Amino acid sequence: MHIIFTISISLIVAAAGIIAFSERETAPLAHSSIPITNMNVTNVVATSAGLVASGELGTILLSKDEGKTWNMSNIDTQRYALITRMLFDSPDFGLAIGHEGWILKTTDGGLNWREVAFDPSASDPLFSIAKLNSGQWLTVGAFGNSMVSNDNGENWNKIAAPAATDWHLNRLISDDNKQNWLIVGEAGTVLRSQNGADNWQELAAFYDGSLYGGLHLGGSKWIVYGMRGNIFRSEDNGDSWHKINFPYPISLFNHLLLPSGELLIAGQGGIVLASDDQGETFKIIQGGGRLSITDLLMLPDGRLLFATDSGVVHPATNSTGLIPSTPNTNNSNS
Numbered sequence: 001m002h003i004i005f006t007i008s009i010s011l012i013v014a015a016a017g018i019i020a021f022s023e024r025e026t027a028p029l030a031h032s033s034i035p036i037t038n039m040n041v042t043n044v045v046a047t048s049a050g051l052v053a054s055g056e057l058g059t060i061l062l063s064k065d066e067g068k069t070w071n072m073s074n075i076d077t078q079r080y081a082l083i084t085r086m087l088f089d090s091p092d093f094g095l096a097i098g099h100e101g102w103i104l105k106t107t108d109g110g111l112n113w114r115e116v117a118f119d120p121s122a123s124d125p126l127f128s129i130a131k132l133n134s135g136q137w138l139t140v141g142a143f144g145n146s147m148v149s150n151d152n153g154e155n156w157n158k159i160a161a162p163a164a165t166d167w168h169l170n171r172l173i174s175d176d177n178k179q180n181w182l183i184v185g186e187a188g189t190v191l192r193s194q195n196g197a198d199n200w201q202e203l204a205a206f207y208d209g210s211l212y213g214g215l216h217l218g219g220s221k222w223i224v225y226g227m228r229g230n231i232f233r234s235e236d237n238g239d240s241w242h243k244i245n246f247p248y249p250i251s252l253f254n255h256l257l258l259p260s261g262e263l264l265i266a267g268q269g270g271i272v273l274a275s276d277d278q279g280e281t282f283k284i285i286q287g288g289g290r291l292s293i294t295d296l297l298m299l300p301d302g303r304l305l306f307a308t309d310s311g312v313v314h315p316a317t318n319s320t321g322l323i324p325s326t327p328n329t330n331n332s333n334s
Helices: 002-021
Strands: 041-047 050-055 060-063 083-088 094-098 103-106 112-117 126-131 137-141 146-149 157-159 169-174 181-185 190-193 211-218 221-226 231-234 252-257 263-267 272-275 283-286 293-298 304-308 311-313
Touching (some): 041 083, 041 304, 050 083, 050 304, 083 126, 094 126, 094 137, 137 169, 169 221, 181 211, 181 221, 221 252, 263 293
Parallel strands (some): 041 293, 126 169
Antiparallel strands (some): 041 050, 050 060, 083 094, 137 146, 146 157, 169 181, 221 231, 263 272, 293 304, 304 311
């Protein structure tokens, strides 16, 4: 009986070995898709490779069909930190910035990205990036955190905060010649440089809430915007500012200047404002809903594309453009 039992065990082990090492057909993996409609997308840009979108958990996506489908870009070192902004200096060359001082570089339109800076000891996010006339790249962020690159984004060094501020710096803005600059930020901070970003001065306070963006309108005219629907305009290079009348306390995050000269500003509640008089007056052309629009892009056929906290969105349109609706005023920041 003992011999029979031993032989039986040996046969079982042998059979198991044959099964373990025999060829077999692997069951197909379950289909997986990128949850683009559930992602916080902070930025969308057009490049030589297609459309590139970035956002939460270090995600960078690429679409070759104007945003209908998306695939992951290749990132050599994934940190899973929020990417706050991308800037492309050409259709091929771009930089992406994010939390923990994370900076990525691409030379093929966003297909592949290479890490050029990361500081896990510093959790402060970077919020805005720009290329100066000098050829330097400058990035700014939380608590005045500022970094500069002198070799086209390969290496980065921390520098003193502009005007020695310790407020969050949200956006770098320049004129077409990159000679005059503004930085807007937390607590109504507005810094100005009139010598190509070499030196900065803090302008007299005219608002005590956060400013998130702005643009140069030509000549000595500028516009800035931010929390609770606050929009301000200057006609003297920032020496003085006047508030634009806008009745809804809905925060505004980004803008797009159309080829026609019309200015769009978008933000919370899916709101989109339009101005055809260089920001003197605005009308609401879309509003309502829960999503926040974080970026805007015009496609070659004239349609708009929105980056939002719920993915990349093709807005509803009719023969007259965006479909207007009543903004939801219950979804605003304090």
